[in-house]
Amino acid sequence: MVPEMSERQEFQASELAFLLENSSYDYGENESASCCASPPCPQDFSLNFDRAFLPVLYSLLFMMGLLGNGAVAAVLLSQRAVLSSTDTFLLHLAVADALLVLTLPLWAVDAAVEWVFGSGLCKVAGALFNINFYAGALLLACISFDRYLSIVHATQLYRRGPPTRVTITCVAVWGLCLLFALPDFIFLSAHHDKRLNATHCQYSFPQVGRTALRILQLVAGFLLPLLVMAYCYARILAVLLVSRGQRRLRAMRLVVVVVVAFALCWTPYHLVVLVDTLMDLGAVARNCGRESSVDVAKSVTSGMGYMHCCLNPLLYAFVGVKFRERMWMLLMRLGCPNQRGHQRQPPASRRDSSWSETTEASYSGL
Template identity: 90%
Template sequence: MVLEMRERQEFQASDFALLLGNSSYDYGENESDSCCASPPCPQDLSLNFDRAFLPALYSLLFVLGLLGNGAVAAVLLSQRAVLSSTDTFLLHLALADALLVLTLPLWAVDAAIQWVFGSGLCKVASALFNINFYAGALLLACISFDRYLSIVHATQLYRRGPPGRVVLTCMAVWGICLLLALPDFIFLSAHRDERLNATLCQYNFPQVGRTALRVLQLVAGFLLPLLVMAYCYARILAVLLVSRGQRRLRAMRLVVVVVVAFALCWTPYHLVVLVDILMDLGALARNCGRESSVDIAKSVTSGLGYMHCCLNPLLYAFVGVKFRERMWMLLMRLGCPNQRCHQRQPSAARRESSWSETTEASYSGL
């Protein structure tokens, strides 16, 4: 992301200044030491790429993500009295995706110009982005675990428990995400970099802390949720294939497709982040060509990751049969508010999931 690349650029300048024995970046002093230090890598290529690529991409994703996830939330809220546990998790997932894309216009301006919104919005925007990034991954893991308990162990964790249990689980997920985003509230600020002649939204602690945060994001926001999803669905598919549960396989089609989309969209970005971490730790040699390639790859793959926020509503529309039905009913209700129109929709009161033709069947034991 632009924030990470500008932080790296500023850090390299400070590193160079430290080698010269001058913390104020005054390169005119200690000239005798400059023979033994190499200057920071130029960032013109990656920053110019970001200025051309990121504002347009973020603006497009903002519009599509807000409209798509708003439609998903509207459909689910119109059926809120009969939501299943899966529907409830997907409602919170749509909320997380919508809040994440709300931050994209700010980062588009940051990429095109500089950070112009002050320290307060720097903290809030970055924290909001990370909260919803973590929430999306953890909510998908919760859906996977719920399906796993229901099908593999015939345990109805949410359907037979207290009615508020699924909501409490979602609240716990949001609380964990808020804790993971605390460093943004505490350590981020808008900082004027005189050498770059720009204002940056960045952490005010050393590079080792930034590397630790990237490791935390990689592990908590991607690897652990992905491992939970992979294990749960591998066990589920094994059980259903052995029992020839074709009906339940069809019922799980949507959630499996959503998880696969998550993996395909976010894996490239986190592989690039892993390379960046290894370079920070010295496990991979750092040079200007590799660094520039990593920065550009991070911009491209992060854009692919953010597309996941817009992709989920499309998956629901094309894969979720009941979602299409509920969406059509909602549009009909908005276009024809008379009670006569509602009487033509006999399926409106059925207590079924909005996402697949037989999702409720997957709640029953084998």
């Protein structure tokens, strides 16, 4: 899901060229037909909005996402000898989110000026962006499925199986994401748009290819993970509702926030892209005002989606008591002066996860 700052402009430029090449009409016989041919809509408003809005947004998300996910990765790596399966998925999730936001400065430059990094880096940045976009969603589905088995069925799939089982699952996720990103390696390149007088990182395949790629992103990167998460956490909540104690309330609050945050961050973007795709296919009437509104909405909602990378450290780590304890321990080990008076906590056992009370509840009779 490479940021689509100039895809419509490229498509409209080709439309304009076609109209100019085929503009010889017989005005005596085809006057009604020629009246309906119209040039592409001007994109001044959406382009100016992107130049002002996207660089600022991407810069903020870059700093927040890198710091938050870097902290998560540092804490988990400091305890790598006792990581649970959920912690391992969380570590890979933090890496995926950090790598995704790492590409945002490049797209900020592309939006503000033009793509100045060449076709090679265009392919790498686009593929890296999409690999980690898919990985983030699929790893969240893996976490929810792991918790579902543990709480609902009292089955420790990764604990009782071979130690490499969780590693094999992560490798399979990354391999699938790499497969999904192959179109970026093949079709992304730096193109100079004569109408815009600027070079941008764009896909070179026809409209049908862009539609197919968007459907893949919608299904594999959003709908399928969301359905898995919703089903797993609905079953988890059903079990927790019949249990007792404060741990149940904390776990309920967390699992609801997990699904809601993912849905709220990514649903608006995919709805806007769906409308944009229907306009390209002719299923929704096209006009200049609607095109401009969709382009601006796509920029705003994509920013909401990327914000999820910054929320993940808060939702999956900092809300957990175990994680906060391990964070203090790491700060003490690094000699942070503000934490010298903090009482050292005993090391967590392998049965405890760093990220939430949901795991603790799963090992306490649920």
